[in-house]
Amino acid sequence: MDLKPGSRWKSAVCDTEVVLVRPPSAPASLECGGQPMLAHASQRVADAAISPDHAAGSLLGKRYVDEEAGLEALCSKPGAGSLSLDGRPLTMKEAKKLPASD
Amino acid sequence: MHTALLLEMAAGAFPDRAALGARAAPVAFAELQARARGGAAWLAAQGEGSIVWLGLNGPTLPVALFASGVLGRPFAPLNYRLPDDDLRRLAARTAPSVAIADDDMLARISDIPGVVAIARSAFDAACLDPANREQEPEFVDPDIAVLLFTSGTTGEPKAAVLRHRHLASYVISTVEFMDADDDEAALVSVPPYHIAGVSAVLTSIYGGRRLVHLAAFTPEDWVAAAAGEEITHAMLVPTMLGRVLDVLEARGECLPHLRSLSYGGGRMPAAVIERALKLLPQVNFVNAYGLTETSSTISVLGPDDHRAAIASDDPDVRRRLGSVGRVLPGLELEIRGPSGEVMPTGSAGEVYVRGEQVAGEYLGKSLLDADGWFPTNDQGWLDGEGFLFVEGRLDDVIVRGGENISPGEIEDVLRAHPQVADVAVVGAPDDQWGERVAAFVVTRGEAPTADELSAWVKARLRSTKTPETYDFRAELPYNETGKLLRRVLKQELAAKTAA
Known part of the structure; x- marks a missing residue:
């Protein structure tokens, strides 16, 4: 899985899509619904389901x-x-409270 | 990451929400996306290379910016105020390119080798043509998003390079997606070839704030648009704010919808911001500091900082009204001395910045050091709480007998004199000291004498900082985005010395 900045991924089991902002420090598997995510251009396979975890x-x-x-x-x-990385759930980044500057 | 994705996300989630244009007849996000795609398909057929913009602000500008992004081609807005020769020389440097020009400017940019000139009206029509809009855009891995030419006061303008990753990083790290209230609207009055004109399009779209463009700035038009369009957010450069306040005062207009006013792009005189706080008590003021090379804002002095400063009796807190606030989260900032050493709190040096939004690059030349730090060429210092004070361009520092003197500090003191309307301090060539301090002054009311002004400065600053000469002028030279043209004044002094 080539997780380079700007690369786009879609879930194998739901509608989720992400774009990579910062790559992992070592090769890792980005998952959604417990399944590895797919390259944006590839086709979803119908038989996988979201893991309850x-x-x-x-x-x-x-x-x-x-x-x-x-x-x-x-x-x-x-x-x-x-979303998870090698099975570890990702955490949502807190909303920033910055005033509009332009 | 691609800036076109920012619009794709907004249009996908909120297709019917107002993205830009007048309150009475806005363009929705889905329509903006359809126009950008239609425009992109049509532009691809016109020619290869960068997409040049030569025209005033307007609803076509964001369409053209996003269409360039969809195509993965650089968007290069040019300064339409340049004389024809300079403009054509600059346009020739963009070749190969497709230039969208306001219909009445088309002739100015026609018949340049490698530049396909098309009228804005033709581009507008193409964006609405179903044949163009039906075309599915090809996926491109984009690189350069925007090329912005510097004003070139020291020679040929340089093309600052902003890549998609820099701009997208700036937007997603400073703006929460679609976080604006339904009634929010931003008024953009800086020209399209100014970094704030570009960043305002991206941050407003991603934040879900309706984008209203003023074709070109006049204080009367700005106030009319702000009132008529029920504008809630706007950005102004300091000279614009002063002129807007004059109009508001004369008309007794208080802009009840306005909530947030940011300013930047130059030194804000304390008198102007204090007047603004009084005239517009409901407005949140934001001082933003940034450079073209840093994808716009890198530090902000927020509304609470303004209120704390103005309410404080502590001179250290009070003076923060003149600071540019604290660096944005995710960015690093250092003050460095002449040999690259990091300066202690309170000591001035060159401002360095590092982070994902920092491009620090001109076509063919990166200014980043090996560790990714960008030297801003601005002189500044940090106070104990991390508030940054920017004193001006390093090139403008006056070196008098080995002492570094910042013109900004002397200008602030002189500007506080009741009979001084405007002032510029520059270094004049001097046989004995290398440079001496020279002041250009615009007076108001009864004109003060040079001796009176010197006494005023001496009472407040070290004596070496007292100007040795005064030139009294009716006005000072500024460019159209409010930057004082110090070099024009320096050249005059140098010519005088040579003669």
Whole structure:
């Protein structure tokens, strides 16, 4: 899985799509709904299902991080599966309260 | 990451929400996306290379910016105020390119080798043509998003390179997706070839704030648009704010919808911001500091900082009204001395910044050091709480007998004199000291004498900082985005010395 910045991924089991903001420090598997995510251009296979352990959902426009590997991904399309890296659930980055400056 | 994705996300989630244009007839996000795709398909057929923009602000500008992004081609807005020769020389440097020009500017950019010139009206029509809109855009891995030419006061303009990853990083790290209230609207009045004109399009779209463009800035038009369009957010450069306040005062207009006013792009005189706080008590003021090379803002002095400063009796807190606030989260900032050493709190040096939004690059030349730090060429210092004070460009520092003197500090003191309307301090060539301090002053009311002004400065600053010469002028030279043209004044002094 080539998790390079700007690369786009989609869930194998729900509508979730993400774009990679910051790559992991070492090769890792980015998952959604418990299944490895697919390259944006590839086709979904119908038979996989969301794992109940990874079913909290993803939210549009939120940034998700894995502190351990330094990975950050932006959710560009929401879905029912939740994101994880090598099985570790990603955490949602807190909303920033910055005033508009331009 | 691709800036076109920012619009794709907004249009996918909120297709019917107002993205830009007048309150009465806005363009929705889905329509903006359809126009950008239609425009991209049509532009691809016109020619290869960068997409040049030569025109005023307007609803076509964001369409053209995103269409360039969809195509993965650089968007290069040019300064339409340049004389024809300079403009054509600059346009020739963008070749191969497709140039979208306002219909009444088309002739200015026609018949340049490698530049396909098309009228804005033709581009507008193409964006609405179903044949163009039906075409599915090809996936491109984009690189350069925007090329912005510097004003070139020291020679040929340089093309600053902003890649998609820099701009997208700036947007997603400073703006929460679609976080704006339904009634929010941003008024953009800086020209399209200014970094804030580019960043305002991206941050407003991603934040879900309706984008309203003023074709070109006049204080009267700005106030009319702000009132008529029920504008809630706007950005102004300091000279614009002063002129807007004059109009508000004369008309007794208080802009009840306005909530947030940010300013940047130059030194804000304390008198202007204090007047603004009084005239617009409901407004949150934000001082933003940034450079073209850093994808816009890198530090902000927020509304609470403004209120704390103005309410405080502590001079250290009070003076923060003149600071540019604290660096944005995720960015690193250092003050470095002449040999690259990090300066202690309170000591001035060159401002260095590092982070994902920092491009620090001109076509063919990166200015980043081996560790990714960008030297801003601005002189500044940090106070104990991390508030940054920017004193001006390093090139403008006056070196008098080995002492570094910042013109900004002397200008602030002189500007506080009741009979001084405007002032510029520059270094003049001097046989004995290398440079001496020279002031250009615009007076108001009864004109003060040079001796009176010197006494005023001496009472407040070290004596070496007292100007040795005064030139009294009716006005000072500024460019159209409010930057004082110090070099024009320096050249005059140098010419005088040579003669």
